[in-house]
Amino acid sequence: MVIAMKKLDVTGDICPVPVLKTKKALEELNEGEELEVVGDYKPALENIKRFAENNGYTVVLAEETESRFRIVIKK
Template sequence: MSQYPDFVATIDTSGLTCPLPLLRTKKALQTIESGQVLKILTTDKSALSDFQAFAKQTGNTILLQEPTEVEGTVVHFIQKR
């Protein structure tokens, strides 16, 4: 397991499918400052590629994406541009 980056907020979108994890992430990013990091938990199978596309489109940076100890859950760390 990787060393997690420092983050200022966490959102849990477990059980939600696209586009809800992305919409909740977009809303949460509006509440933090530039350079701060948001932690997102997802269970949607397409979340890895969805978040990569989201970051590319929005200019935010994905610092880390990896599975957690919980089966089917992936953690994403996105730094606000």
């Protein structure tokens, strides 16, 4: 079974915008689908991760490089 993955790029956005965009994108997903969020404002990674975990979503992957982050969340 192929899991559909939606992508969301929040590059250039600072909090709370990345979390708000992530929340909206997750609401549009069907159960079992995944959302990949990428961006460059590193504090957003922890905020998005915390939001996802506190709202019953599964964080499949959370990683960062020197200048970017990537998080995959399953609904």
